[in-house]
Amino acid sequence: MEIDQAIKLQSLYKNYRVKTSVSLFKPNFKDIAAIRGVSFIHDMKQNLGIFGKNGAGKTTLIKLLTGILPPTSGEIKVLGFIPYKLKKEFKKQIGLFQGGKGQLIWDIPAIQSLELSRYIYGYSKDEFLQRLADFSKALDIGDELNQPLRNMSLGQRCKMELMFSFLHLPRLVFLDEPTSGLDIITRSNLRSFINYCHQQYGICFVISSHNVKDITDCCKSCIILDKGHILYQGDTNYLLEKYQYDIISINVDSEDMAKEISSKFDGKLNGSQVILETSSSDTDEVITQLLSQYNIGAFKLKRKDTEDIFTEILKNE
Structure with a gap:
């Protein structure tokens, strides 16, 4: 197994088949290419940012890397695993947060939803309480832990969902539009929290975002996607200095x-x-x-x- 090499893609393609007619008996279809021949290698020493316009293929790439979608062709390995085979050992080592998509239960206190993590991933009560205290301090979370999600603001819910995504301390966490819809102070706090977890726990983050600061503040490496192609892959600071x-x-x-x-x-x-x-x-x-x-x-x-x-x-x- 490739221990240090977090992500390896080789000539990766992903096509979506879309119906182009309303006929029930002989519908017409066409293939739309979302990812076109993407190849790159990224290790876990640095966070990776993925930037691009709407329709560039960012979310599709995240879904391929997490195993939600299989590729149409090409090779893909994450932490030495083939993601779409969804092996238990692979799922334990990754986390996924998608802005605007909730995972926690709406009507019960947030702390009870968060505690589901330790039953799913099999770590102890003491570990859960220690991580909860550490994450809560870093995110400035207090009494809202005892409130149901329905009583929280968007920013508070986002913090809870983010915590749930990697309370199990995975090696690799995928964040898809993590600051979407948040106010400027909450966005800044979340970026600081991402950097804290990377430094404190060694978690590697892959961040897909329309917000450039999510990438420049958190990711030393970045990829720019356009129409399923990679325009740039490399050091974020070098890119900024060049242009x-x-x-x-x-x-x-x-x-x-x-x-x-x-x-x-x-x-x-x-x-x-x-x-x-x-x-x-x-x-x-x-x-x-x-x-x-x-x-x-x-x-x-x-x-x-x-x-x-x-x-x-x-x-x-």
């Missing part, structure tokens, strides 16, 4: 000067204002040249947002 640009907005005395600056520095004109994009490593030099050669009335410097970077990559590809 990181500074935006310089300059106000000058005349449109003629603006045209000259725009032509020399390949900028965009807006009357007597020029907008330049420079790589972060060149920004200081460009500003020095501008101030020494031209009468600059005012300028603003802004670093491109990480969400803009991911959006630009998807658009360009």
